[in-house]
Amino acid sequence: MASSYSGHGRAGASMTEEDSLVATAAAGDKAAFRALYTRHRADVARLVYRMLGARSDLDDVIQEVFFQVYKSLKDFRGKSKFSTWLHRVTVNVVLMHRRAAKSRPVYAEETAQDLTPDDDAVLPDEDADRRARVRAFARVLARLADKKRVVFVLHELEGMAPSEIADVVGAPVLTVRTRLFYARREIEEMLRDEPSLAPLRARFAKPGEAVARRETPEEGEA
Amino acid sequence: MSDDKLDRAIKAARKDLAPKREPDWDAIDEKLFARIDADASSEESARAARLGAGSHGRGWSIVAGGLALAAAVAVYAGHKPGGAPLDRASAAAAPVTASALVRAGGAAGSDVLIAGAPAAAGATLHAGEVLETHGASALLEREGPAPDGALLVAWSVEENSRVAVVKAVGALVVSLERGAVEAQVTPVASGEAFAVDVPGAAGSITRVAVHGTHLRVSRVEAAGHVKLVVDLSEGVVSIGAPPRSGSTYGALVTAPAHVELDTADPTSLVVSHLPEDVRLPVDLASAGTGGAVAAGSPASPTAATATPPRNAPAVAQVAPRPVPAAPRPPAADPNAEATVAAAVKACMTGRTKADGEVTVTVSSSLEVRLSEDGVVDLARFSPPLPPDVQLCAANAIYKTRFPRSGTVTIDLKF
Numbered sequence: 001m002a003s004s005y006s007g008h009g010r011a012g013a014s015m016t017e018e019d020s021l022v023a024t025a026a027a028g029d030k031a032a033f034r035a036l037y038t039r040h041r042a043d044v045a046r047l048v049y050r051m052l053g054a055r056s057d058l059d060d061v062i063q064e065v066f067f068q069v070y071k072s073l074k075d076f077r078g079k080s081k082f083s084t085w086l087h088r089v090t091v092n093v094v095l096m097h098r099r100a101a102k103s104r105p106v107y108a109e110e111t112a113q114d115l116t117p118d119d120d121a122v123l124p125d126e127d128a129d130r131r132a133r134v135r136a137f138a139r140v141l142a143r144l145a146d147k148k149r150v151v152f153v154l155h156e157l158e159g160m161a162p163s164e165i166a167d168v169v170g171a172p173v174l175t176v177r178t179r180l181f182y183a184r185r186e187i188e189e190m191l192r193d194e195p196s197l198a199p200l201r202a203r204f205a206k207p208g209e210a211v212a213r214r215e216t217p218e219e220g221e222a
Numbered sequence: 223m224s225d226d227k228l229d230r231a232i233k234a235a236r237k238d239l240a241p242k243r244e245p246d247w248d249a250i251d252e253k254l255f256a257r258i259d260a261d262a263s264s265e266e267s268a269r270a271a272r273l274g275a276g277s278h279g280r281g282w283s284i285v286a287g288g289l290a291l292a293a294a295v296a297v298y299a300g301h302k303p304g305g306a307p308l309d310r311a312s313a314a315a316a317p318v319t320a321s322a323l324v325r326a327g328g329a330a331g332s333d334v335l336i337a338g339a340p341a342a343a344g345a346t347l348h349a350g351e352v353l354e355t356h357g358a359s360a361l362l363e364r365e366g367p368a369p370d371g372a373l374l375v376a377w378s379v380e381e382n383s384r385v386a387v388v389k390a391v392g393a394l395v396v397s398l399e400r401g402a403v404e405a406q407v408t409p410v411a412s413g414e415a416f417a418v419d420v421p422g423a424a425g426s427i428t429r430v431a432v433h434g435t436h437l438r439v440s441r442v443e444a445a446g447h448v449k450l451v452v453d454l455s456e457g458v459v460s461i462g463a464p465p466r467s468g469s470t471y472g473a474l475v476t477a478p479a480h481v482e483l484d485t486a487d488p489t490s491l492v493v494s495h496l497p498e499d500v501r502l503p504v505d506l507a508s509a510g511t512g513g514a515v516a517a518g519s520p521a522s523p524t525a526a527t528a529t530p531p532r533n534a535p536a537v538a539q540v541a542p543r544p545v546p547a548a549p550r551p552p553a554a555d556p557n558a559e560a561t562v563a564a565a566v567k568a569c570m571t572g573r574t575k576a577d578g579e580v581t582v583t584v585s586s587s588l589e590v591r592l593s594e595d596g597v598v599d600l601a602r603f604s605p606p607l608p609p610d611v612q613l614c615a616a617n618a619i620y621k622t623r624f625p626r627s628g629t630v631t632i633d634l635k636f
Contacts, residue, residue: 030255030258033258034255037254041245041247041250045241045245046240046241049239049240049241050239050240058241058245059245059246059249059250062245062250063250063253063254063257066254067254067257067258067261070258070261071261130238133234133235133238134235134238134239137231137235137238137239138239156232156236157232157235157236157239184228187228188228191228191231
C-alpha cells in the first residue's frame with residue numbers, strides 16, 4: 001500500500017506514475033481506477049485481515065473499501081500520500097464494519113462459524129501451532145479498543161511511522177505514541193493469559209528464564 | 223514479558239498474521255465493478271433528470287436522455303469479447319430489471335421519467351436508475367421469475383416524487399428522494415421483499431423494510447428537517463438503519479399504524495394504531511390488471527401527510543380499501559412480561575440447541591412502549607434478534623396487553 005515504510009509496500013513504484021494514475025482515476029477513468037485497485041488490493045486485504053482476523057466476510061469488506069475509494073477519490077487532494085489516504089479509508093471501513101457487527105445479535109458459535117474453512121482443517125503439528133498462535137494473537141488484538149488496535153496494527157504490523165499514522169487517524173503524533181504505548185502494555189498483559197502463546201513465550205525466553213511467570217517482578221513492569 | 227520479547231512476539235505475528243489464502247479476487251472484481259457501474263449509471267441518470275427537470279421542457283428531457291444513452295454507449299463501447307478484466311466488469315454490470323411500468327398517468331404536460339427519458343407503460347426500470355414523476359404518478363410491478371411470474375410487488379410512485387433503485391436482486395430496495403410511494407407486497411418465506419430507504423437531511427438513511435404487507439411511505443421535507451411518514455394497513459414493518467447486508471433491524475411496527483419519524487432523531491418515532499389515522503390503502507395489485515391508478519391525483523404527498531383527513535388516498539381515487547381495525551385488545555395480562563418472554567423463547571426454538579460442548583445462549587433486551595391502556599405501541603429488540611424471530615415474536619407481543627402504561631424493558635436470556 002505504500003512504498004516508504006518497511007517491508008510490505010510495493011518495491012520501486014514510481015510516485016509520478018502513481019500520482020498520474022490517481023489523477024486519472026479521480027477524473028473518472030475506470031481503467032486507471034482498476035490499475036490502482038490491482039496495485040493496492042493485496043495490501044488492503046492484508047490490513048483488513050490484520051484488523052478483523054480470519055472472517056468469512058473479508059471479501060465483502062475489501063470490496064467495500066475499494067467502492068469507498070472509488071466514491072471518494074475525487075475528494076483526494078494529494079495533501080498526503082495516496083497510500084496514507086488509502087489506509088485511512090480502509091481503517092474507516094473496517095471500523096464501520098466492526099460497529100455494524102456489534103449491533104447484530106451474537107451467538108456463542110458465531111466466531112467459529114465465521115472462521116474460514118481451512119482454519120479448522122487438520123494440519124501438520126507445526127502448522128497447527130502456527131495457526132494456534134495466529135488465532136491467539138488475533139484474539140488479543142480483537143480485545144484492544146479500536147483506537148489502540150488501529151495504531152498498533154499500523155505501526156507494529158504494517159510498519160508505518162507514527163507521523164504517518166497521525167495522518168491516517170487524524171490525531172496528533174503524541175496521541176498516536178501514547179496509544180501505541182498503552183496498546184503494547186495491554187497486549188503484553190493479555191499475551192500472558194493466552195495458553196496458545198506459551199510455546200512462543202518459551203521459544204523467546206532466555207535459557208533458565210521461567211515461562212509462566214505472572215509472579216516474576218519483570219511482569220509487573222510496564 | 224520484556225520489551226525485547228514482546229518485539230520478537232510481534233515480529234513473529236507480523237509474519238504469521240497475514241492471509242494465507244488469496245481472497246476470491248474474481249468475485250470481488252465482479253461485485254465491485256458492477257457496483258461502480260450501477261453507481262455511475264445512477265449518477266448519470268440523476269444528472270440527466272436534473273437537466274430535464276431544470277429546463278421544464280420535454281425537449282431538454284429527451285436531450286438529457288440522449289446524453290445518458292450516449293454515456294451508456296460510451297461505457298459499452300470499450301467492450302471487447304475475450305478482452306481485459308474491464309470488459310468482464312462491464313458485462314457483469316448488465317442492467318438488472320427492477321420493475322415494469324404498468325401505467326403512467328397524469329394531466330397533459332405531466333411526465334414520468336425513467337433515467338431522464340419519458341416513459342410509458344411497458345417501460346422497464348433497472349437497478350441504478352431513477353424514476354421521477356412530474357404532475358403524474360406511476361404504477362409498477364415486479365414479478366417473480368418465469369415460468370410462474372407471480373406478482374411480488376405492486377408499487378406506485380406518487381406525483382412529483384423521485385425514487386432511485388438501490389437494489390434489484392433479491393429484495394427490491396428503492397431510495398425515496400422526494401414524494402411518496404405505496405406498495406402492496408406479497409409475503410416471502412424469509413428475508414425482505416421490498417424496502418424503502420429515506421435519506422435524511424444530514425446524509426443519514428432510514429430504511430422501512432417489509433416482508434409482506436401494504437404500506438405507504440412518504441418523505442416530507444420542511445424547515446431543514448426530513449420527516450418519514452409510514453401508513454401501514456397490513457402486516458409488519460421494520461424501521462431502522464439499512465444494514466450492510468442481510469435484513470433490516472429496527473423498530474417493529476404492526477398494522478394498522480401511522481408512523482412519523484424525524485430522520486435526524488431515531489428516538490422521535492411516534493406510532494398511532496388508530497385506524498382513522500391510517501391513510502386508506504389502494505388496491506394496487508388489482509389496479510395493475512384493470513383498475514385505474516394514478517390518473518390526475520389531486521393531492522400532493524406532502525399535503526397529504528400534513529393536513530387532515532389523513533386517510534384520503536392520494537395515488538388513486540379508486541379502490542381504496544378499508545383499513546382493517548386492530549384486533550380488540552385482550553384483558554390486561556398480570557404476567558405480561560413473562561408471557562412475552564415465553565413467546566419470544568418459543569420463536570427461538572430450534573436456534574439455541576446445545577451441540578456437544580457448545581451451548582448457544584441468546585441474550586437480548588426487549589423495550590416495549592405502551593399506550594395509556596397498556597396496549598403495545600412499539601417494540602424494539604436490543605441487540606436485535608434474527609428478523610424471522612422478531613416477526614414471529616411481534617405477533618405475540620402486539621397481542622399482549624400490559625397492566626400498565628409507559629415503557630417496559632424485558633431482559634431475555636435463554
